[in-house]
Amino acid sequence: MKIDEKTINMILKFNDDKLWSTIQYAVAKSGNDFLKNVERPRDMSKLRSTLSSLTNEDIKRVTELLSGKGAR
Secondary structure, three states, rough: OOOHHHHHHHHHOOOOHHHHHHHHHHHHHHHHOOOOOOOOOOHHHHHHHHHHOHHHHHHHHHHHHEEEEEEE
């Protein structure tokens, strides 16, 4: 799945459970373990706010980090 602003906007329409499941799925598919133990936030509105404010550059950077290509 390509992650871009359109994808982010689509998943922001999901209810909290579906949104969290989608995030967990993306993290699991990335193969990186550094986020696997992150607990679901009690208040998903902060997560939604953060996701809705991402720019294309932010999304590109996150994608690189999750794929292991962006380590510095």
